[in-house]
Amino acid sequence: MEGEKPWALISEVGEQGYLEELSDILTQHFQIIGHRDFLRDPQLYGEKIQAMFVWDFKPAAEASLLSSLPSLKVVANGGVGIDHLDVPYISSLGVKVTNTPNVVDEATADIAMALLLASARKVVEGHQIATDPKTTHIMQCPMGEEVSGATLGIVGMGNIGYKIAQRSKGFDMRILYHNRSRRSVEDEQAVGASYCQKIDDLLKQSDFVVLAVNLTPETTGLISHRELSLMRSTATLVNISRGLVVEQDALVTALRSGKIRAAALDVTHPEPLPRDHPLLGLPNVLITPHVGTNTYTTTRKMMQKMVQNALAAVTGQPIPNEVKP
Numbered sequence: 001m002e003g004e005k006p007w008a009l010i011s012e013v014g015e016q017g018y019l020e021e022l023s024d025i026l027t028q029h030f031q032i033i034g035h036r037d038f039l040r041d042p043q044l045y046g047e048k049i050q051a052m053f054v055w056d057f058k059p060a061a062e063a064s065l066l067s068s069l070p071s072l073k074v075v076a077n078g079g080v081g082i083d084h085l086d087v088p089y090i091s092s093l094g095v096k097v098t099n100t101p102n103v104v105d106e107a108t109a110d111i112a113m114a115l116l117l118a119s120a121r122k123v124v125e126g127h128q129i130a131t132d133p134k135t136t137h138i139m140q141c142p143m144g145e146e147v148s149g150a151t152l153g154i155v156g157m158g159n160i161g162y163k164i165a166q167r168s169k170g171f172d173m174r175i176l177y178h179n180r181s182r183r184s185v186e187d188e189q190a191v192g193a194s195y196c197q198k199i200d201d202l203l204k205q206s207d208f209v210v211l212a213v214n215l216t217p218e219t220t221g222l223i224s225h226r227e228l229s230l231m232r233s234t235a236t237l238v239n240i241s242r243g244l245v246v247e248q249d250a251l252v253t254a255l256r257s258g259k260i261r262a263a264a265l266d267v268t269h270p271e272p273l274p275r276d277h278p279l280l281g282l283p284n285v286l287i288t289p290h291v292g293t294n295t296y297t298t299t300r301k302m303m304q305k306m307v308q309n310a311l312a313a314v315t316g317q318p319i320p321n322e323v324k325p
Contacts, residue, residue, distance in 0.1 A: 006314045009038055009069070010053040011058035018055060018303070022296075025303040026053065028313055042068045051310040052078060056290075060152045062245055066093060074313035076306040077323075079293065080104055081178040081242060083215040088325040097323040098309035102159060103301040108292040109163035112210050112240045115264035116152075119236050119286045120145040120208070145207070145234070145261070148172050153206030155222070156213035156241065157183055165191040178202045178314045190207060202232040208238060214241035223247065228254040236262045240292050243269030252278045255285060266292050 008030040011017040017034070018026065025033050030051065030192065035058070038045050046068045055059060056076045066072065073094040087097050102188060121144040129135055129142075137176075148171050154161045157179040158185060165175050168191075175193040177183075182195045182216070196202040203209060223237065224247035237250045237260060239246055248269065254260050262284040271290055279285050293302065305321065312319045 005029060006030045006050045007033065007048040008046065008053055008310065009033060009035060009049045009059060011035050011055055014061045019056070019299065022059040022300055022303055025300065025307055029307050031049065040238060045291040049204070050314045053306055053310065054078065056107065059089060061062055061085055061306050063089070066090065066095070074098060076310040078302045078306050081214060082323055087323055091325040096313045096315070096319055098321045100302045100305040101321060102263040103299060103305055104293045105159045105163050105166065107209055107295045107298040108160045108240055111266055111288070112164050112212065113167050114207055115238050115266060115286060115288065116236070117147060117212065119238070120147050124286060130291055142165055150207040151205055151210045152262070153202040154179070155202065155211050158212065162187065162191070162292040163269065164212060165193050175260055176202045176205060199227070200230055203227055206235060208236050210238040211241045211245055213241050213245060215244055220244050221247045225253070228259055231260050233258060233260065233262050236264060238264045240266045242269065243267045248279065252282070255282050273324070297324050
């Protein structure tokens with residue numbers, strides 16, 4: 001019965017929230033209310049809401065909102081990264097926090113390779129030439145960089161980093177990686193990866209550097225002036241982690257001076273960047289709007305896992321993907 005379904009707070013369904021064609025995953029198990037509608041009468045709904053679904057960082061799990069949800073049992077996040085959630089604070093309220101690991105790995109690894117290839121082979125520039133109304137015959141096209149046989153450095157060899165290595169092996173790339181802990185010999189041999197205990201060694205040798213780390217206090221500003229100065233002048237930086245992992249002013253300086261060849265970014269800080277941000281005007285930068293998980297298959301799996309986690313928390317069952325403080 002509709003009245004027996006637990007209530008859940010979401011951002012909204014539509015352009016700024018959940019895809020309408022996938023919202024049935026939520027409504028099958030929850031009575032949902034959008035954040036905007038909730039704010040019109042928080043007293044009416046506040047006592048009812050037991051779950052909050054956070055998608056693309058919205059609704060923001062701020063203290064002012066959480067305090068108006070006395071029956072809340074779970075904040076279910078879509079995606080792996082939970083740097084936008086104050087997990088210790090939320091947990092102190094007796095509210096569980098969950099995320100959706102593993103289901104995002106394939107799509108995120110795909111976007112890493114897409115950015116790497118598009119930047120190396122100047123796909124966007126080529127498209128602009130081919131579709132420009134002023135193009136009547138093809139002159140000298142932009143020259144790209146060879147990917148096959150190049151050296152790839154992966155910073156962060158978790159599930160996503162390892163998936164990137166698997167894909168890179170198909171391009172006969174020499175694969176280096178830096179991680180807090182070394183992978184097993186079997187894992188290394190399966191993709192032909194070599195471990196660099198120091199990130200400096202990886203940066204000095206790589207033609208392409210892919211960042212695939214979680215955002216933590218230790219990884220915030222991980223790539224700044226010093227790290228960029230160690231990279232090859234022909235190297236490309238690819239970031240599919242979080243914008244704050246890279247010190248953007250340092251990146252602008254490195255790109256303008258030719259210290260590195262290019263950057264390909266699926267993440268920035270903030271998102272979107274201010275329209276006058278210098279990164280937007282550089283010809284050797286490729287930026288996509290944080291679309292690493294944006295496939296119908298992955299989005300559906302993420303939403304299903306969010307619902308699974310939330311239902312477990314609401315019904316007092318073991319939670320598959322609980323994030324501990």
